[in-house]
Amino acid sequence: MKNRLRVLRAEAGWSQGELARILGVSRQTINAVETDKYDPSLPLAMRMAKVFGVAIDAIFLDEWTPAENLND
Amino acid sequence: MTDRPLHIRLFRMFVGAAVGLALCSIGAATGVLQWMATLPGEDLASVAVALMMIFLAGFAALVSSSQGTYKLIAENYREGDPIDSNTLPTMRVSGIILLMSGVLLLVPPIAVGFGLGESASMAVAGAMLLLVAVQTWLNMRVLRTSDELTRAAYTESCVISFWVTQLGLYAWALLAKLGLVATVSLWSLMIIAMGLYLAISIGAAIRRGLFA
Numbered sequence: 182m183k184n185r186l187r188v189l190r191a192e193a194g195w196s197q198g199e200l201a202r203i204l205g206v207s208r209q210t211i212n213a214v215e216t217d218k219y220d221p222s223l224p225l226a227m228r229m230a231k232v233f234g235v236a237i238d239a240i241f242l243d244e245w246t247p248a249e250n251l252n253d
Numbered sequence: 254m255t256d257r258p259l260h261i262r263l264f265r266m267f268v269g270a271a272v273g274l275a276l277c278s279i280g281a282a283t284g285v286l287q288w289m290a291t292l293p294g295e296d297l298a299s300v301a302v303a304l305m306m307i308f309l310a311g312f313a314a315l316v317s318s319s320q321g322t323y324k325l326i327a328e329n330y331r332e333g334d335p336i337d338s339n340t341l342p343t344m345r346v347s348g349i350i351l352l353m354s355g356v357l358l359l360v361p362p363i364a365v366g367f368g369l370g371e372s373a374s375m376a377v378a379g380a381m382l383l384l385v386a387v388q389t390w391l392n393m394r395v396l397r398t399s400d401e402l403t404r405a406a407y408t409e410s411c412v413i414s415f416w417v418t419q420l421g422l423y424a425w426a427l428l429a430k431l432g433l434v435a436t437v438s439l440w441s442l443m444i445i446a447m448g449l450y451l452a453i454s455i456g457a458a459i460r461r462g463l464f465a
Contacts, residue, residue, distance in 0.1 A: 196334045
């Protein structure tokens, strides 16, 4: 899933290692999320949203939309 | 994928080929290759996979010997981050696990080659089972102390390995049952399963960026 983690991290002035320490994960995990190699778990995504003070969908970009006839 | 320049990647491939050639030359000079040529097919495969694991264990020991060496191998340290405190110890433990796997595959064919008696064979079996127990404990320890990325790669490796080996086993058993192919020994099946798991787990680790 595409995401804006690298942009948000750069705006906050943190390195991958610093963000990893704040979130309690490895630097490889941050790098893997930023390079779209790994979609984080929901708890980790929520922690990211809290750290940057934004909603989850401001970090992770999902293009899926429900079908138009959802209520038929 | 790595973001290193092409010439660096080509240079690394060249170094890898040179190391492989050097190891083969050493194997030929010491008679190891000639000895391997005399082994039955399944033992040859066992020794080959074992040597690959032992070589990877040595590589893990080399890479985890210092932060500088690790950064040379890892994909992405452009931001000057220090390495996480548990990265090098975890890699060392992984190297020990690989070494143990190599020994587990190497010793039984050699023991058979020596024509051991029943009591000596039982001693070897006991030692190997003890080694399996220690290796399992170390694997559990690595898994417990890892974060979600490592666990995801581990789970992915296990799932893919399960499906590949199950389908492969069924297909081979089906063909053997119908008399279309020869039956194979338990040791051959185990070697195939171990070799597949090794290849799949390395692939999953690279795909998920564990060497970043």
